[in-house]
Amino acid sequence: MRVIGIDPGLTRCGIGIVDGTVGKPPRLVAVGVVRTPAALDVARRLVALEEGLVGWFDEYQPEAVAIERVFAQHNLNSVMDTAQAAGVAALTAARRGLPVAFHTPSEVKAAVTGSGSADKAQVTLMVTRILKLTEAPRPADAADALAIAVTHVWRGSGTNRYAAAVAAAKGKR
Amino acid sequence: MRVIGIDPGLTRCGIGIVDGTVGKPPRLVAVGVVRTPAALDVARRLVALEEGLVGWFDEYQPEAVAIERVFAQHNLNSVMDTAQAAGVAALTAARRGLPVAFHTPSEVKAAVTGSGSADKAQVTLMVTRILKLTEAPRPADAADALAIAVTHVWRGSGTNRYAAAVAAAKGKR
Structure with missing residues (x-):
């Protein structure tokens, strides 16, 4: 399964694409960011973001989309911009018929580092190791x-294993 | 100038379209809501919202778009959904090349009622009077x-009058 992970934002929207299946280590496909010009107003930046995302979706044809869920505890203005960016990411994905999941920052940190309160450096370090990269992906x-994306592969395969077990149990009745 | 006002939301996204020019009372063109099914996940609801909005834009061809700015002080989950809906509204508008403005709830209340802390009933009453409607628009x-939309017409014409005065003053030099 090819998963695109999206860390929503207007200044830099993180994009990470991995291939992953149950029982195999996930593999890096592509990584980068979509930037939108700060000189534009928010609405125009959302259009630029949409165009950037469509480019990534077209090129890499992900089968599932995982977006970081935005919380309102930080700077209020930037959180609203980030939530709007997340909405555009979800829209872009759902318009193509792709399944969209949201994962919280603590779910993601816990999945890749074992601790829901890990810092950015620890997340970067663990991602670098999990995907067997020769250097840390930049920017953060x-x-x-x-x-x-790695979190989604791992959580998704858990769900799939459960669904498979349920389906198997039903088939036995 | 034809203005579409948008009160963003997933359950009910309010749509109000008025024609307004400097020195004339604004006139109602159309009013309604875009609803999206609660049974769908957020990403699919955003797609349904986009389709609904495109229908309103196509039918009424607004020249300017005014969206209520979302604040994070209320229920956090619903605020994030609302911010995502606002992002889709801004995207839909900007993709058509339309100017998009955000007005805060208190700016809107102050513009139509004279008080930034007016309640919903007062806003509805004043909108009904300003647009000379025979009954109050429903739902809220x-x-x-x-x-x-009315706020945008009034603020917009204020800006235009100022810009016109500045231009006239420059012309006299």
Whole structure:
């Protein structure tokens, strides 16, 4: 399964794409960021973000989309911009018929580092190791996006295993 | 100038369209809501919202778009959904090349009622009077959307008058 992880934002929207299946280590496909010009107003930046995301979706054809869930505990203005960016990411994915999941920052940190309160450096370090990269992905938003995609592969395969067990049990009745 | 006011939301996204020019009372063009099914996940609801909005834009061809700015002081989950809906509204507008403005709830209340802390009933009452309607627009989200559009006409014409005065003063030098 090819998963695109998205760390939403207007200044830098992190993109991390991995291939992953149950019982195999996830593999890096691509990583980067979509930037939108700060000189534009928010609405135009959302259009630029959409165009950037469509480019990534077209090129890499992900089968599932995982977006970091935005919380309101930080700077209020930037959180609203980030939530709007997350909305555009979800829209872009759902319009293509792709399944969209949201994972919280603490779910992502816990999945890749074992601790829901890990810092950015620890997340980057663990992503680098998990994907067997020779150097850390830059910038941090790109590493976060990879962590989101890895989390989704791991959580998704858990769900699939459960669904498979349920289906198997039903088949036996 | 034809303005579409949008009160963003997933359950009910208020839509209010008015025609307004400097020195004339604004006139109601259309009012309603876009609803998206609660049974769908957020990403699919955003797609349904986009489709609904495109329908309103296509039918009424607004020249300017005014969206209520979302604040994070209320229920955090619903605020994030609302911010994502606002992002999709801004995207839909900007993709058509339309100017997009955000007005805060208190700016809207102050513009139509004279008080930034007016309640929903007062906003609805004043919108009904300003637009000379025979009955109050329903539901409240639709009345709010009209209030946003009226606010934009009034603020917009204020800006235009100022810009015109500056231009005239420059012309005299």
